[in-house]
Amino acid sequence: MTRLNKPTIKDVAKEAGVSIATVSRVLNNGIGYSIKTKQHVLKTIEEMGYSPNAIARGLINKQSNTIGVLFPEISGLVSAEILQGIEEAAHARGKSIVICNTASSGHKTKEYLKLLQEKQVDGILFASQLLTLEYVAIVRKMGVPVVTVSAYSEDPTIPAVQVDNETAAYDAICYFIQQGHTEIGMISGNPSDLLAGAPRMAGYKRALKEAGIAYVPTKVAWDKGFYFEDGQKAFQRLYTDHPNLTAIFSASDELAIGAMSAATAKGLRIPEDLSVIGFDGTKLAKMAVPPLTTVSQHFFSMGKTAANLLFDSIATGRASSGRIIRHELIKRHSVQMPSSTKTMD
Amino acid sequence: MTRLNKPTIKDVAKEAGVSIATVSRVLNNGIGYSIKTKQHVLKTIEEMGYSPNAIARGLINKQSNTIGVLFPEISGLVSAEILQGIEEAAHARGKSIVICNTASSGHKTKEYLKLLQEKQVDGILFASQLLTLEYVAIVRKMGVPVVTVSAYSEDPTIPAVQVDNETAAYDAICYFIQQGHTEIGMISGNPSDLLAGAPRMAGYKRALKEAGIAYVPTKVAWDKGFYFEDGQKAFQRLYTDHPNLTAIFSASDELAIGAMSAATAKGLRIPEDLSVIGFDGTKLAKMAVPPLTTVSQHFFSMGKTAANLLFDSIATGRASSGRIIRHELIKRHSVQMPSSTKTMD
């Protein structure tokens, strides 16, 4: 039976005929040994197939080079894009990330926070995940920096990376208005959602007000969340109450596509009979029929930015400030001027 | 300045007036102490807010309770669903997962493999990611188990969790044939893809052959990959060469939706003029207009199964065998009998 255990720094030292201190030095510090020793050590490392043990390193350095990322769900396009951004930033700095799917459950979240503490992660990212005061307290006790991506925090001092949701919604409505629409409905997420619910509705109201259009509460509908089915259901209600709507702004792309699907089923043509704007800018939007005009959030870049903020904070020991990531109205083919404008009568 | 450092097991021992061995025992073994000591120790742990250090534990136990998962991309629906399945299985066993986005790059993959080795992961999952002989060799040297999910391995001895792609495609085509179609085209992925390309094309051919329908090479088209745009482009070519096709089988949902979008743009109605079947069963399919009939792969369950196989392998030290996950034809509204059957003339 050959020696199955992987070689340690000790083995390398013995084999190379130097001390472990020397091996460690050529591995880490750029100094403290002769060029000749360096080459010799490097060669034996190569020959033995030695690989340093990050766990042992972590124990002594008191850092794991790992961050934890919490998501309420990971099987969606939004999460996936944010995650990809985070991953890119992490990899660029040689850090690794452990992902935690909390399923929006307080229990699972706290469980994960405990796990992350035991794993000695260097920092934590809350992605799309409500950061309650309770979580903040836990994380404070852990003593590691936190940042939030596309998430609402009950503690305003936590650095956040997000879009200006109010303005983004406002811009969408203004575009409708520019196109001549006045009968504008909205499919919202739950208004109790302080990140993606309430602010977008506020933007909708502000744009209407500035244009002198009366705000009619029943022109805003929502169901449970931000999903396709919610969009379908909300549209039914909207259409029943207000069949004369010429434009609908939806708080997510899925919501918008659900609405379009329900509208098509009712025989409405898009955009001829009904204009639609979505939100998020996921790849769903370009795949819709017709391609969906939407307010894009650049999730990839949000994830990347948030991760970098966190890494900076870890490195400097100072809390960073948040960032607003610019949104962008991507114009495709789901919006046109209302065909039955009064002047046509 | 209060004591900022987190308490260690030593601190707990001192505070509780016992030895660290005892504290360790109440933390790990269910035995070896009086009920009274246990309560006392637990109380001091609680009071001091002590949390065990998983890094130190890992060092001595020679395991990290962590697995590495490699994806060629993580911002897609398929990856996200697989990941969610893996996450669920991992969390259920108290393991954590570090994710690696290789971008299909051999360089990044090898870099990650090295990182995972240093992190002392207990096992590795290749998800949707080609497992080359070179990678197998590296992983063998690492001495940890590997399993593959929805991925092709050049080494057939590696446990794999996947769908029977040939049969799945075969079933889809048979369904077309049952509905009366004979002019059946296919939008394939790249045939050099040994997992999702070649086998699905083989299934297509077999079904045709069994039904006595001639296989016409130009009735199969593909572009670069499995994405929306590829579907659009491939459809153009298919339609130019064979405008009389009444049915198209696509090797992914995105491909199918791309084809539908291009077909709709040409004035074709679905399913009246053209029937379409997709592949994957992502949430995209149900959101299409009309809702897409598709061969579902149950990615969530594949991820979960693969992770569990890996954990078993880690625990027992024995390689497990792979699993075929049953596919399922989900019938929605993108397929109907060809309207212009010969008998109607």
Add this chain to the structure above:
DNA sequence: TTGAAAGCGTTACCAG
């Protein structure tokens, strides 16, 4: 330029 040794926070063995 180099080596010896202390120590990071745990676990597990061996005495008592």
Add this chain to the structure above:
DNA sequence: CTGGTAACGCTTTCAA
């Protein structure tokens, strides 16, 4: 039932 202590693999003083 309990305590002392070696060891896990590594980094980092401190001396030489």
